[in-house]
Amino acid sequence: AQSVTQLDSQVPVFEEAPVELRCNYSSSVSVYLFWYVQYPNQGLQLLLKYLSGSTLVKGINGFEAEFNKSQTSFHLRKPSVHISDTAEYFCAVRRYSGNTPLVFGKGTRLSVIA
Amino acid sequence: DVKVTQSSRYLVKRTGEKVFLECVQDMDHENMFWYRQDPGLGLRLIYFSYDVKMKEKGDIPEGYSVSREKKERFSLILESASTNQTSMYLCASSPRTNEAFFGQGTRLTVV
Numbered sequence: 001a002q003s004v005t006q007l008d009s010q011v012p013v014f015e016e017a018p019v020e021l022r023c024n025y026s027s028s029v030s031v032y033l034f035w036y037v038q039y040p041n042q043g044l045q046l047l048l049k050y051l052s053g054s055t056l057v058k059g060i061n062g063f064e065a066e067f068n069k070s071q072t073s074f075h076l077r078k079p080s081v082h083i084s085d086t087a088e089y090f091c092a093v094r095r096y097s098g099n100t101p102l103v104f105g106k107g108t109r110l111s112v113i114a
Numbered sequence: 115d116v117k118v119t120q121s122s123r124y125l126v127k128r129t130g131e132k133v134f135l136e137c138v139q140d141m142d143h144e145n146m147f148w149y150r151q152d153p154g155l156g157l158r159l160i161y162f163s164y165d166v167k168m169k170e171k172g173d174i175p176e177g178y179s180v181s182r183e184k185k186e187r188f189s190l191i192l193e194s195a196s197t198n199q200t201s202m203y204l205c206a207s208s209p210r211t212n213e214a215f216f217g218q219g220t221r222l223t224v225v
Contacts, residue, residue, distance in 0.1 A: 009154070034213055043118075043204060043216035044157075051212070090156065098210040099164040101147055101172065106156035 002027040002093045006105035013081055014113050021076040021108045023091035031093040033074045034102065035065055038088045047089070050074065061085070086112045116141045120205050120217040127224050133192040135220050137205030144210050146188035150174065151202040151219070160203075163188055164210075195224045 007022040025031065032051050036044040048059025055067040065076045074091060088109050092102040121136035139146065145164050149157040149172075159172030161180040169180050177199060181189045188207075192199055200223050208214040 006156075032211065032213075036216075041219075041221075043218045044206075045216075046213050049213055094211070096211070099145060101145075101159050101162045102206075102208075102214050103159075104149075104157040106154065 002031060002095065002103045004091050004093055004103055004105035006089075006091055006108050008108050009106065010109045010111065012111045012113060015083055016080050018079050019077065019081050019085075019110065021089050021091075021110065023074045023076065023105060025072050025074065025091070025093045027072075027093060027095070030096045032096065033065075033067060034092040034094070035059065035063070035074070035076050036090045036092060037061075038090065038107075040087075044090065047076070081110070081112050083112050083114060085110060116143075116207070116215040118205055118207050118215050118217040120203075120220050122220050123218060125220060125222045127192075127195050127222065129196060129224055131192075131195050131224075133195050133222070133224075135190040135192075135203055135205075135222070137188045137190070137207075137217055138186055139188075139207035139215070140186065141207065141209075141215070142185065143207040143215075144185075145208045145214075146182065147206045147208075147214060148172075148178075148180065148188065148190045149204045149206065151204055157204065160190065195222075197224050200224045 035047040050067045091105045147162040148160040163182040205217040206214040
């Protein structure tokens, strides 16, 4: 079985400062990795994904993430945050084998302070 | 664009009622999912379906059932709603691999 740990439940940060949201996963098989964002009262929107290839993945809204297989991590970063980045962020994994569900972490609430 | 549509954004039901949550996707995806979202608990999988009439239990199936008679539609059924089923319900669809696409969610309140 797979599991995902998001190490911080809440991250406050000042506007224009950098931010890192941490994600570690556990799996005995190869997985795909995802970050989703959820704005208030909305569904989840894909930020970025790692399927294969380059371990540095760029997504929407200036976010990027780095896959580290040895540390089983997939941390999300942004060099300069905006007020509009205030949202909940979810890390997820999915087995390569297909027809399997995504397994999510508990989420990190990012609050950007003016 | 992929569209996943949930029939209601907000629902209020009474304890003991039978509740149907409907979800429709327009991208011919094989897989469909129902998740429940609660503060501090993230998204927990209730059921998923990888083909018409096929279903698999997720982590918290108790008190729920599902139906998938057509590829594009996946229904979640609360047989007898209880107050502890008050929550946000998220439907998603995906191809066999790769990412899932989510609907806007249904916020269900059981009184």
